[in-house]
Structure formats: structure tokens, C-alpha cells
Amino acid sequence: MEFCVLASGSRGNCTYVSSGETSILVDFGLSARTTVKRLSEIGVAPSAIEAVLFSHDHVDHWQGIETFRTSYPVRLFANEGTASSIDGACKKCALTWEIFETANTFSIGALQIEAFSLSHDAADTVGFVISDGSAKLGIVTDLGQSSPVVENKLKSCHAVILESNHDYEMLMQSERPWSLKSRINGRSGHLSNEDAAALIQRSLSEQLRGILLAHLSQDCNTQTLARRAMETVLKEANRLDVHLSVLEQERPSARFQLTRETLIIQQVP
Numbered sequence: 001m002e003f004c005v006l007a008s009g010s011r012g013n014c015t016y017v018s019s020g021e022t023s024i025l026v027d028f029g030l031s032a033r034t035t036v037k038r039l040s041e042i043g044v045a046p047s048a049i050e051a052v053l054f055s056h057d058h059v060d061h062w063q064g065i066e067t068f069r070t071s072y073p074v075r076l077f078a079n080e081g082t083a084s085s086i087d088g089a090c091k092k093c094a095l096t097w098e099i100f101e102t103a104n105t106f107s108i109g110a111l112q113i114e115a116f117s118l119s120h121d122a123a124d125t126v127g128f129v130i131s132d133g134s135a136k137l138g139i140v141t142d143l144g145q146s147s148p149v150v151e152n153k154l155k156s157c158h159a160v161i162l163e164s165n166h167d168y169e170m171l172m173q174s175e176r177p178w179s180l181k182s183r184i185n186g187r188s189g190h191l192s193n194e195d196a197a198a199l200i201q202r203s204l205s206e207q208l209r210g211i212l213l214a215h216l217s218q219d220c221n222t223q224t225l226a227r228r229a230m231e232t233v234l235k236e237a238n239r240l241d242v243h244l245s246v247l248e249q250e251r252p253s254a255r256f257q258l259t260r261e262t263l264i265i266q267q268v269p
Contacts, residue, residue: 001131002017002256005161008248009060022050025074026128027062029060038252053108054086062090066090077108078099081123100115112130117147119143127140127153140161143190144187145187146198154203162212162213164229165184167226170222170225174219201233207260211234243265
């Protein structure tokens with residue numbers, strides 16, 4: 001399996017995943033032009049994308065899809081709550097949906113998708129475990145708190161794209177209104193660095209090869225703080241063999257190849 005995070009953050013989220021036979025995007029929160037540009041930077045033609053899979057209905061996860069579909073007629077997958085809410089927010093889009101049921105497994109070509117519920121303040125937010133029949137990639141980028149379901153899903157994964165949104169002290173000391181601070185730090189908001197590290201501590205398996213820290217706040221976090229919190233947990237578990245990356249908003253990640261045994265960096269932008 002190959003994957004690359006094209007962007008991660010509050011201004012747009014999009015991840016490329018491919019079995020070699022089937023290529024999809026998870027979320028489409030960038031403009032169509034930027035998405036095409038970043039796919040080109042990693043050597044992927046936009047015409048190779050067969051489908052887009054949506055985790056939830058917040059605009060930073062779907063805002064570019066209408067324009068993209070005018071040139072590239074991809075299939076669109078979402079649960080009923082997400083599809084309905086995107087339709088309501090973008091009445092002119094006239095999108096055609098293929099609906100999946102949360103907590104079920106379904107296929108897009110050669111990729112198998114497990115969708116599971118997350119605690120985040122959207123219509124019906126989900127995380128995904130994506131498999132090519134061998135390796136498994138977990139994508140969990142918007143959640144306010146963990147759950148036994150989330151932990152069990154991550155235990156099955158060989159690589160995880162995981163939210164590490166904010167540093168608690170930076171958030172509390174920021175000039176954001178208290179209502180926003182409470183929302184971000186609440187049960188349906190976003191994981192702090194320490195929360196993300198604790199989640200990995202509870203779900204760390206022998207087969208985990210890589211962690212990519214996602215959705216960092218520009219104002220209330222730093223790459224150094226996010227990395228330090230996760231490195232502490234990995235060091236305590238004697239798992240410094242696990243690759244650790246911190247994702248960015250303004251440029252794509254490396255392009256990775258994932259197998260059961262290894263996580264290989266194929267290309268660095």
C-alpha cells in the first residue's frame with residue numbers, strides 16, 4: 001500500500017491512498033487546483049483517483065470536491081449523516097453519493113475500508129482503517145476523546161495517521177474565546193498532544209511501523225511539542241523503531257510504502 005498526506009490542518013485535509021490497483025483520496029479539504037498540484041508533486045495523475053472517502057462534514061474536509069468533479073468524475077463515499085450535511089452546506093454541488101454504514105466494512109476496488117465512530121462535533125464523524133489485503137492504515141484525525149473501539153482499531157494497524165492537535169497550555173493561554181477553548185479541549189473537539197500519546201500508549205502493537213501526527217493547530221501547538229510527547233511514549237515502550245512524522249498544512253508528506261513488515265519512504269517532496 002502507498003499513501004501520502006497532501007495536507008493536514010484546519011485549512012484543509014486530504015490523504016492519498018493506493019493499493020497500486022486502486023487509488024483514492026480520504027477527504028478533499030483543499031481547492032481542486034491545490035490538490036491537483038500536490039498530487040503532481042508526488043507523481044500521481046489526478047485521473048488516477050477513483051474515489052473520495054469523507055470522514056465528516058466540516059468544510060476543511062470537503063471544500064474542493066465540487067470543482068474537482070467537473071474534470072474528474074470520481075465516486076463519492078460517505079455515511080448518511082455526512083452526505084446529508086455536505087449537501088445542506090453546498091446546495092449547488094448536486095453530488096451523487098455512495099452511502100456506507102458506520103461500523104461496517106466495504107470495498108472500493110482493491111481496498112477494504114472499515115469505518116468506525118469518532119467523538120467529534122460533526123453529523124457522524126468516522127475514522128477509517130484501510131487495507132490492501134495485507135497492510136492496514138488507520139486514519140483518525142478529528143476526535144475529542146478516545147474509546148475502546150478506537151483503541152482496538154488502531155491495534156490492528158501497521159501505520160496510523162493520528163490527530164495531535166494542540167498543546168493544552170498553549171491553548172489555555174491563547175487569546176481564543178473560552179467557548180472555543182472548551183470546544184477544542186472537550187469530548188467532541190480535538191486531541192491534545194498528551195491525549196494522542198496516551199492513545200498510542202494504550203493501542204501500541206508489535207506490528208505498528210509508523211505514526212504520522214496530524215491536524216496540528218497553527219496557533220496552539222508546535223511540531224517540537226507534538227513530536228516530544230509521542231517520542232516519550234515510544235521511548236518508554238522501547239519502540240524507537242516506529243517511524244514518526246509530523247504533518248504539515250502547506251506541503252505534502254513523504255510518499256510512503258507500507259507492508260506488514262516495513263514502512264518505506266519512497267519519495268520526499
